[in-house]
Amino acid sequence: MLAIVGAMAEEVTCLLSRVKVTAKEVVGQTEVYRAEGPRGPFLVAKSGIGKVAAAASTQILITKYGADRILFSGVAGGLKDGIRRGDIVMATDLVQHDFHLEAFGRKPGEIPGIGVSVACDGGLMRQFREAYAAAAAADPDFPPLHEGRIATGDCIVADTQLKNAIRDTFDAVAVEMEGAALAQVCKMNRVPFLVIRTVSDNADEEAIGDFDRFIEAAGIRDYEILKNFL
Ligand code: ADE
Secondary structure, eight states: OEEEEESSHHHHHHHHHHSEEEEEEEETTEEEEEEEETTEEEEEEEOOSSHHHHHHHHHHHHHTTOOOEEEEEEEEEEOSTTOOTTOEEEEEEEEETTOOOGGGTOOTTOBTTTBSEEEOOHHHHHHHHHHHHHHHHTOTTOOOEEEEEEEEOSSOOOOHHHHHHHHHHHTEEEEESSHHHHHHHHHHHTOOEEEEEEEEEOSSTTHHHHHHHHHHHHHHHHHHHHTTTO
């Protein structure tokens, strides 16, 4: 069964308000909603913020609910020039920018047994490109779609120096706080996954104000694409 995960209420409320929800359960901190889409049942989950919450929720969705495809949808800070607030980013792969074993001769972000980054599923990426194209065809002002590596860590990046360091060390296009944790758990369980993000801020000194202003609008844009996915 497909599961769609968001970290914060603002990242799942829009989706939940537009689909038929048939049940809600809470496991640990994870809120799990059963929903009916045009092509059958699917799950929506609110994980909570950060890598630990995302990892716990992902394992719950796989082990307890039988999720066999997982899509994370939420907001991110843009790292590269040309990526603006409101744009959509589809991760090609994800890295944990705060994982450091260089002292043991590893590359920045490299996790033994996992690698530096974890790649998203090619089939889900193709499906998402089609869903995006359908949404964009219906609205001439629809924001652009970027593809690239997303960096994940347990901090809000609101500092130009840190932003530039993450961008340059990992060649990442966007930064957020859950995606690579979900990716690692999916890889450990051999479950295909995809992370998509709407850019809420530029991970600089303005990030906090932008984030608060933008997060609800981002959910609405996401839904315009996700509805073509369900
Ligand atoms: N999610 C959205 N914006 C972010 C930022 N600037 N840093 C980390 N996670 C984010």
